[in-house]
Amino acid sequence: MADPPRGSAGLSAEPWDEMVTGDGQVRAHWQSFISSGASDSASMEERWDAGRRLLFQNGVTYHAYADPQGVERPWPLDPIPLLLPQSEWLMIARGVQQRARLLDRVLVDFYGPQRLLRDGVLPAGLVLGDPGFLRACHGLTLPTGSRLTLLATDMVRDRDGVWRVLSSRTQAPTGTGYTLENRVVLSQTLAQSFRACNVERLSPFFEQLRQTLVALAPRQSGPDGCPRLVLLTPGPLNEAYFEHAFLARHLGLTLVEGADLTVRDQAVYLKTLGGLERIDVILRRVDDDFCDPLELRSDSILGVAGLLEAVRAGNVVVCNGLGSGVTDSVALTPWMGELSRHLLGEEPLLADVPTYWGGDARQRAEMVAGLDRLVFRPAYSTLGHRPTFGPELDHAGRAELAANIRRRPQDWVAQEPVTPSTAPVWRDGRKLARPLVLRAFACATPDGDWMVMPGGLARISADDRFASVSLQTGAGAKDVWITGAAGTNPQRRRGASPLMPDGTGDTGPRTGDLPSRAADHLFWVGRYAERADNAVRILRAAARRLSDDAHPGAEEELLPLLRLMGFTGMIPAEISGLPQADAVRGMRQALEIVADRGNPGGLRATMDRLRRAASGVRDRLPGEFSRVLTVLDEVSARPVKADPAAMHLHLDKISRLLASLIGLELDGMSRGPAWRFLVLGRRLERAIGIVGAFHGCGLGAGTSAPVAALSVLLELAAAATAYRERHPVGIRREQVLSLLLADKEHPRSLAFQIKTVQRQLEKLPVVEGETPATSPSRQAFDLLDAAAGLVADPQPARDPTALAALAERLGRLLPEISNLLSQAYFSHVFARTT
Known part of the structure; x- marks a missing residue:
């Protein structure tokens, strides 16, 4: 037999106060x-x-x-x-x-x-x-x-x-x-x-x-x-x-x-x-x-x-x-x-x-008799936890509750x-x-x-x-x-704990046990972070040209930016395809569209994808990385006017936070598999973005490169200063493209991205049980070698037709490398056990 409930507890209107006694004295x-x-x-x-x-x-x-x-x-x-x-x-x-x-x-x-x-x-x-x-x-x-x-x-x-x-x-x-x-x-x-x-x-x-x-x-x-x-x-x-x-x-x-x-x-x-x-x-x-x-x-x-x-x-x-x-x-x-x-x-x-359980006849009678004063709950945790307060029910509600109890009494308790x-x-x-x-x-x-x-x-x-x-x-x-x-x-006399006193310690997971799912998430954290950075660079360049009348050639440079925004899906084709005469009007419309939170190709959508990817590997990222990402998410979610000057200031804040993420990647993570996949995602996305910029700015069409497009490319690649140091006489097609394609020392050149991806891929574990002919990782190596050979060729920097062919081939090859990495490391089933 169950213990009979010992009366009604706590019915007083005056509850116990945890800080003050009944006579008003602090405990x-x-x-x-x-x-x-x-x-x-x-x-x-x-x-x-x-x-x-x-x-x-x-x-x-x-x-x-x-x-x-x-x-x-x-x-x-x-x-x-x-x-x-x-x-x-x-x-x-x-x-x-x-x-x-x-x-x-x-x-x-x-x-x-x-x-x-x-x-x-x-x-x-x-x-x-x-x-x-x-x-x-x-x-x-x-x-x-x-x-x-x-x-x-x-x-x-x-x-x-x-x-x-x-x-x-x-x-x-x-x-x-x-x-x-x-x-x-x-x-x-x-x-x-x-x-x-x-x-x-x-x-x-x-x-x-x-x-x-x-x-x-x-x-x-x-x-x-x-x-x-x-x-x-x-x-x-x-x-x-x-x-x-x-x-x-x-x-x-x-x-x-x-x-x-x-x-x-x-x-x-x-x-x-x-x-x-x-x-x-x-x-x-x-x-x-x-x-x-x-x-x-x-x-x-x-x-x-x-x-x-x-x-x-x-x-x-x-x-x-x-x-x-x-x-x-x-x-x-x-x-x-x-x-x-x-x-x-x-x-x-x-x-x-x-407490009373409805499955016991005696206790059930107490429940029905106390419909006007008891608190009713599902008996089993699988049925939920939401209470029903008898005193708050009207006559019809109590009748319905009583009928439900009689129908399935074992599913109810009352307290x-x-x-x-x-x-x-x-x-x-x-x-x-x-x-x-x-x-x-x-x-x-x-x-x-x-x-x-x-x-x-x-x-x-x-x-x-x-x-x-x-x-x-x-x-x-x-x-x-x-x-x-x-x-x-007595717990304090056990000696110092290897964990910090109140949670400030961080033992962290071991670096060698990176699950395939976590590697996938980290790879996409890198890709989305770079994609967001690329979008911010494009938008800052556009806002600056609309708000800075002193910038030479600003209006002409809006057109390649519009084309690039359309190519990357940030704005619809009818705006990105406007002629030069309508570039200013089109860019103002574009900024309004990009600022719209509902735009699936806008900056906010990219930030949401970055947040979701990072949330799946919160335990793998440095604490500072997660904190910066939280602030970044809050800043990017703030409503901003389409006014170019206001948007430029807003984008500056986002840009600094994105730069902080890069700094934490470089200085806040050990060089283990988690860091490698983060870097792989970022560098591969950057390479894809560079090729996309060639296409978007019109250089992949086999035509000669206008100075406006070359100027935009230098700014997006943060290469204007490096270019002026080497070539102070002005913007020249061959010199600009050589820098962006083949310079292995510039961190935003194609050659640098390919070299970095190769270096990190070489240090990842080999998938056993696969022959070189069928190994996705081996195929990715081969494609990277082919890409390295393509960007080392000086001809695309000189010949618009060769550049168009290069951009077209890399536009297919680089995403395929991403697919091969996914096959090799994110979705395979290992046969070897340890």
Whole structure:
């Protein structure tokens, strides 16, 4: 039998206030924070401006599926942390540890002997009727005997100051990465207060998590002496993808998607540039039923076919264990006390929010009787989490709810409404009180114990009537500070952690395990970054000629720019084909079109493609690269008038940011495979752009080159100064084209691009199992050699017909090299394993 709910909790209109007592006194553990001046309204806004900039520059986002304005929202961190004293936190931590042990024992029984069902401790329908119970995982034995590695527990504090468990997250707990990012920001923006409050550090928890993952590996030594760990993400469109990338980078895990992995001979392998590399541990953020399309959800494209088979064979460990979503079910809550006594022989240390399950006749009667006061939720996590508030329903709504409960009672639970505690939040320049839910995290240790993170993630409600804590519906977040523990925390006596105290460390993934998918993304980051830079150069040249009357030949040079904009798809053909007499009018129209956010060939569209490509490899790019890209995305999204002078200033800002990306490529990345594919993409795109400029400016038509077109080409290639130093007498066709075609020392010549692509391609791993005759990489080498020979020929610089033939041939050859690189490294299937 379930424990009977112990009355209605938290019905008072006066909730517990986390900072102030009932008689208006500031609580003792807040005194240091207040005295440090952190809550002073005069300085709070200034400090929080810095915090918002940090969040923005770090690209901290949360994916909002229902947002019609876009998929990513800025992370809604509140600048005032939630403070809890160490003495109180230790009691909470013991309760979370007990719950973690209990839920792990429950999962072991559910997928093993099922004594809880056989002995009648739990009704069979509660478990076997849960869509989260995966029958394919029954009998699945794990090397450690346990199924949980990471646990999140959501709690609310009632009007009496008692913390009550609202729900648990055992399938793929979210929030640890966001918690770490919260701490990074607030420990910088509130540095004095952070020190004054003696706040517990988070790094021991994350170091313990990594040690636990390593200890779980079935092989304790891979080819390089250590097991291979990965974090499996659904991909960049997932709501918490930022956290996946951030956490993988901080823990030194390889961030992978399902398509990056394959199962061979009952083992899981990562598809890398160097071959298949065996995986030992998967920290997953993919829901249970999506993990294996062979045995679970057949329409899933997020998982790995055959993963369950590899787990059964003991060749890989998945954390948390597959099928652990069954204990996410709120329907288990009425039995938690009985389960604790039955399995652990202990009374529960944390109270639960009083809950009723519709599948039990007695509890169902309580639900129907309390339609006007209870909060109703789906019983199983697979059915969603959106609550229905009985007091807010009219008579017809309650009747409909009662009918739904009677129709499928097992799908419903009801909870007594708890008035959650409130904490101060910063809104529009003032402090307000808002209800909150506290999420605490626990990590298993190799010795069978559990470590609770000394902090957590507090989610504040978007509505002060009740704790609506879904970030999808506008809830906010708080960092949780455990105060007053300096010198007493046993975790601090373990010595310095190899991870930085609050997330500033960056172990990063190993450079030799670049997945094919990541190489593909990096290649296109390079291509789109160069494509954006080329578009900005064209637009700046056009805007300058419209706004600078002193520029000699400005009007004549507008025509080749118009032709080039049309060739690259930035403007329609009817504008790019205007005659010289209409060039000024046509260019003004062109700038209006390019400034239009809806133009698929405009600069904004290219920036969007760059952002999407970079989001898929956030963990592979330097942190500064991502921050510059975030600022670049924001600047390029600003509305700008088609006025030439205003557009020129706007483009100058974008140009400087794009130049920063190039600088970070050169000085901020190690020369590994990730960097090589970024460079390959940029240099190949630049080569294609140079050939396109020949075509677009009219030099590929076999006609003589007008001085206006040559002047434009020199400017776009940033070669005007170099040309004047060598040839001060004026612009001459042969000298200009020789510089742009064959000068191996000029960074924007065709010869330089081809030489750079050859050099980087030579250093990439050879695809084994392919003969030279069939190898795409070998064919790419051959095409590059042919291209190098073509640009070394001096004849195209002299003869318009030869130049036209060269441009035509390179226009086909260079894109084919891109296709061959894709075949060789992005879409092949390796036969070799390591």
